Amino acid sequence: MTTFDLETKTVRDLNAALHRLPLTGSAAPFQILNPNGEHSIAVGVDADVEIAIDGPVGYFCGGMCRQARITIDGNAGQGVGENMESGLIHVKGDASQSAGATGRGGLLLIEGNASARCGISMKGVDIVVKGDIGHLSGFMAQTGRMVVFGEAGESLGDSLYEARLYVRGPVASLGADCIAKEMRDTHRAELYDLLTAAGEAGRVDVGEFTRYGSARQLYTFHVDNAGAY
Amino acid sequence: MTAPSPFHTLPRKSATFDDYTLSEIRRAAATGIYDIRGGGTKRKLPHFDDLLFLGASMSRYPLEGYREKCATNVTLGTRFAKKPIELKIPVTIAGMSFGALSAQAKEALGRGASIAGTSTTTGDGGMTPEERGQSQTLVYQYLPSRYGMNLRDLKKADAIEIVVGQGAKPGGGGMLLGQKISDRVAEMRSLPKGIDQRSACRHPDWTGADDLELKILELREITDWEKPIYLKIGASRPYYDTALAVKTGADVIVLDGMQGGTAASQDVFIEHVGIPILSAIRPAVQALQDLGMHRKVQLIVSGGIRNGADVAKALALGADAVSIGSAAMVALGDNDPRWEAEYQALGSTAGAYDDWHEGLDPAGITTQDPALAARLDPVAAGRRLANYLSVMTLEAQTIARACGKSHLHNLEPEDLCALTLEAAAMAQVPLAGTGWVPGRNGF
Numbered sequence: 261m262t263t264f265d266l267e268t269k270t271v272r273d274l275n276a277a278l279h280r281l282p283l284t285g286s287a288a289p290f291q292i293l294n295p296n297g298e299h300s301i302a303v304g305v306d307a308d309v310e311i312a313i314d315g316p317v318g319y320f321c322g323g324m325c326r327q328a329r330i331t332i333d334g335n336a337g338q339g340v341g342e343n344m345e346s347g348l349i350h351v352k353g354d355a356s357q358s359a360g361a362t363g364r365g366g367l368l369l370i371e372g373n374a375s376a377r378c379g380i381s382m383k384g385v386d387i388v389v390k391g392d393i394g395h396l397s398g399f400m401a402q403t404g405r406m407v408v409f410g411e412a413g414e415s416l417g418d419s420l421y422e423a424r425l426y427v428r429g430p431v432a433s434l435g436a437d438c439i440a441k442e443m444r445d446t447h448r449a450e451l452y453d454l455l456t457a458a459g460e461a462g463r464v465d466v467g468e469f470t471r472y473g474s475a476r477q478l479y480t481f482h483v484d485n486a487g488a489y
Numbered sequence: 490m491t492a493p494s495p496f497h498t499l500p501r502k503s504a505t506f507d508d509y510t511l512s513e514i515r516r517a518a519a520t521g522i523y524d525i526r527g528g529g530t531k532r533k534l535p536h537f538d539d540l541l542f543l544g545a546s547m548s549r550y551p552l553e554g555y556r557e558k559c560a561t562n563v564t565l566g567t568r569f570a571k572k573p574i575e576l577k578i579p580v581t582i583a584g585m586s587f588g589a590l591s592a593q594a595k596e597a598l599g600r601g602a603s604i605a606g607t608s609t610t611t612g613d614g615g616m617t618p619e620e621r622g623q624s625q626t627l628v629y630q631y632l633p634s635r636y637g638m639n640l641r642d643l644k645k646a647d648a649i650e651i652v653v654g655q656g657a658k659p660g661g662g663g664m665l666l667g668q669k670i671s672d673r674v675a676e677m678r679s680l681p682k683g684i685d686q687r688s689a690c691r692h693p694d695w696t697g698a699d700d701l702e703l704k705i706l707e708l709r710e711i712t713d714w715e716k717p718i719y720l721k722i723g724a725s726r727p728y729y730d731t732a733l734a735v736k737t738g739a740d741v742i743v744l745d746g747m748q749g750g751t752a753a754s755q756d757v758f759i760e761h762v763g764i765p766i767l768s769a770i771r772p773a774v775q776a777l778q779d780l781g782m783h784r785k786v787q788l789i790v791s792g793g794i795r796n797g798a799d800v801a802k803a804l805a806l807g808a809d810a811v812s813i814g815s816a817a818m819v820a821l822g823d824n825d826p827r828w829e830a831e832y833q834a835l836g837s838t839a840g841a842y843d844d845w846h847e848g849l850d851p852a853g854i855t856t857q858d859p860a861l862a863a864r865l866d867p868v869a870a871g872r873r874l875a876n877y878l879s880v881m882t883l884e885a886q887t888i889a890r891a892c893g894k895s896h897l898h899n900l901e902p903e904d905l906c907a908l909t910l911e912a913a914a915m916a917q918v919p920l921a922g923t924g925w926v927p928g929r930n931g932f
Contacts, residue, residue, distance in 0.1 A: 275710045299703050304640055304711030320694070320707040324640045338703075339694035343638060358694040362635040364679070380693040381635065383679040400689055402679045422681060479684040480667060481522060 265293040271300055278328075281307035297337065302330055322349045325366075341368040344385060357394065360387045363404065369458050376413065379406045382423055388458040398425050398472075399435065407454050409464065417472050425472040426451050428464070437478045441471045513756075524756040525664065527589075527845030527855060529657050529748045529793065529815060534765040536748070537799045539912030540905050541921060544891045552890040559886040560896040563810050565787045566648060566717020566740040569709065573740075574626055574648050574717055576810070577606025578882045579897055580800055582874075583745075583791055583814035584630045584650060584721070586612025588665050588674040589752030589845070590818075591862035592619050593870075594854040597821050599623035600867060601874025605882075610650060610812075613663045613688055615677045616642040623871070628719065631708070633662060633689040636678040640711070648741075649708055650719035651701070654690075656749030656792045659723030659763045663688035664753040668848035671857040698733040705738045719743050724769035724792065725762075731776035735786055743812060744773050746792025750815040752855065753846035766792035766803075768915035771902075774807030783807065784898075797884020804885070805900035806916060820877035821870040822852045 264274045274292065281287045289310035295301055299318035302311050305328040313321070316334035326345045335353035339361055346366040351359075354372035361377065363385025373391035380399045387406040395413035398406055401423030411429035418435020424447070425438075434440075443451075443466075451466045502508065516524060545551035552559060566573035582602045587595050589612060596619040602609040608626035615637015621627055629646030631638065643649065654660060665674070665686040675682040695704045705718055720734045721743035734742045746766025751759065770790055777783040790803050791812035803811045815823075824832075826839040828851035835842065835849060845855035853864035889897050892904045906921040907913035913920045914927035925932070 271710065272714075276713060279713060300707040300710040303707050304643075306640055319700075319703045323707050324643070324711050326640055338700070339707075342694045343635060343640075345639060361693040362638065364639065377693065381689065383635070399693075419687070421684075478687075479681070481685050 261289050261291055263291045263293065266296060266298055266301075267294040271298050274301065275303060275305075278302060278305045278307065278309070278311070281305070281309055283307065295334070299337070302328065316353065325349070335372070336370075341366075341385070344368065354391070355389075359389075360385050363387070365404075367457055373410070379404070379423070379425075382406065386454060386457070388454060388460075390458070390460075392429070395432070396435070398423060398438075401425070405450065405454055407451065407458070407469070417474075419478060420472075420474040422474060424450070426454075426469040427472060428469045431470075431472070434472065437475050438472055439475045441473045443467075443469070443471050447471050525666070525753055525846055526756050526759070526843040527750065527752050527754075528759070528843040529750040530760050532760055534748065534793075535767050535909065535911045535915055536765060536793055537767060537802045539767070539909045540802050540907055540916055540918065542798075542801070542805075542888055542892060542904055543906055545893050549893045551893050552895060554887065554890055557890065558895060559889050561882055561886060563787070563898070565719075565789070565810065568740045568782075568786055569714065569738065570648075570717040570740050571713075571715045572647075572717075574608060574628075576608060576626065578878060579804060579810035579885075580605075580794075580878055580881055581607050581628075581789060581810055581812045582609035582817050583749070583812040584610035584612045584628070584652070585814055585818075586614035586636075586663075586665075586752065587617045587620065588612070588614035588636075588669060588678065588857070590854055591856055591865065592617055592673075593862050593865040593867045594818075594821060595620040596623050596867040597865065597870035597874060598817060599627070600871025601817070601820070601878065602626070604871065604875035605878035607878065608647065611646075613652075614665075614674065615639075616645070617677075619867075621645055623867075630721075633692045634678070635693070636680075636688075643708075644712065646716060648717040648719060649712070650721050650743060651705070651708075651739075652721045653692075653701075654723035654725075654745075655721065655751065656723045656745030656747045656763050656766070657751035658754045658758045659725045660690060661754060661758050661762070662690035663751075664846065666753060666846045666848075669846070669857045674857060698737050702737045717741055719789070721745060723747075723749075724764050724766060727764075727769040728772035728776045731773040731788075732780060735777065735780050735782050739786065741787045741789060742773070743789045743791065744769055744808075745812075746790070748793030749791050750818075765915070766790055767912060770803060770806040770808060771915070771917045777807075784809065797881045797886075798888060800881055800885040801888040801897065801900055802905065804897050805904050806902060809898065816877070817874055818854055820874045821854055822865060822873070823850075823854050825852055828852055 287309040292313045295315045297318045303323040306326040311330045318337040320339040323342045329348040331350045336351045336355045338356045339358045341349040342361045351370045355374040357375040358377045359374045360368040362381045368387045370389045374389045376394035378393040378397040382401045382404045384404045390409045392410035398417040402421040408427045412431040414432040415435035417438030455461045563579040603625035610628040628648045631651045667683040717740040719741040720739035724746045747763035787809040789810045790808040831851035850856040853861045905918040
């Protein structure tokens, strides 16, 4: 176990140490004390390592990470897990806006609520939010899955591509080209797997969720869609 | 029926409703969709041609050509980056995406730039191995779409360019129509094959300069403060945009005028949004000077740079380097008259072909069609680009020596005069033969 106290060391020291870890093989876990909302904690990490953050973090925690498994014991600021490529980011509190933005892989698990633009432009990441999500979530989401236990704000999935969104609660409104879709067995199985990864399998009924996806009406420019462009 | 009058004036066409305007109205009426095309603005604008160098005479001492050195090197990213970019010439290659361009064209840009000792830049589509492999110095663009953006490529880059906007369409996002979304392009962009791709115009995880400051901090942390971070902006409010760019912590500002090209955008956007590069350089330099950051935060300008005279003029106005896109494509072979018959078949002509979004480029540059792309030999095209960059540099040196300068960066506004009132006002240099700078001293 490597312990970093951010009251005595800097974020630069921490990231430099994390970047020195080998690309292959497991590394000894890191514990980060007194994060105090600092920005850019544990960004660009490309190593098989457990990172436990003991408190709230600022912007972009876990940004552009590969392999790492990060636990944040508190709230997360804007852009947590942005462009993450693999591994896990587990936020035990709430997340600010743009959580998981452009994420390409791995799992972003948020125990609380996520603010606006959750999963914006996601490109393969899985996002599970146990609370609610804010407006414009899933905007231009390309691939990947997002699961929301609570409610979704306005314009869910606006200009959505091929990402699949599962929402249990009410949705304030759907964005352009986003529609509710049939839940087939493959989707129920997929959702069950995501719930399993989130530690909620058997405690939440997949039958309570609605699947949302792209109507694919805006995939090609057409004169009659001018109002939607 | 009344007989026609034997008295007629000559047929007269409207200056307002000229032939091009009429054709556009007919096109719009027939299709119901705006015109999309590539390239930059085609309208006549105040430009570097409206400036002249004064040269040396009684009060200035020139350098001897071919004997006395006129240096051309430039260092970019000296503010915060541990590893600034060292270039032999102050002419860089602008960002153009794989997707918009063929893999062969991207490779050729890398080859040409590397021979000339300068950098090339990725684009809205990620980094290809061909481009990285052939580019000695590669700038990795960080765009709103984040297509192809990943950690390992980021670490392979020599610099990062955050794109806030571009001159052809400040405030607009990219387009890549379905004809060019091949299997490889689709995979790199995580998109379904064959769709009409609309790139976002806003970044997904930051809004405004305060957020951007934190985004830059994140990118510095990810890359261990090694790589210079550029900020590219479309010319619109250059004084305040430059000041804000400095505030965010950028190492280098790339200022792109409305003559800068695009792979595909609405014609109305290209022609009616943004300002000419000539009008943008002095306000940007003024902002840097007011903040005490001129030459500390480097300024790269682009948009309609064509020759060494343009390079010299841009540097004399205060830029540290220039960037070329459209001109580099022409050097590769874009719009070459050798393909005239095919341009005609596409309803265009060499020199006017701009339907790059259709992916049918006879020159094999703006296409993903394997047969067309194979027409471009990346080695030969790279050599042409290197030759062209060399000529631009020699031309700029020739002018600088005539002005008595031992480095291109020693050129200054006092070396210039303007041919028109507009250029004098925009570039803040005197009208030729006078001491009058419009707007200065209350006149």
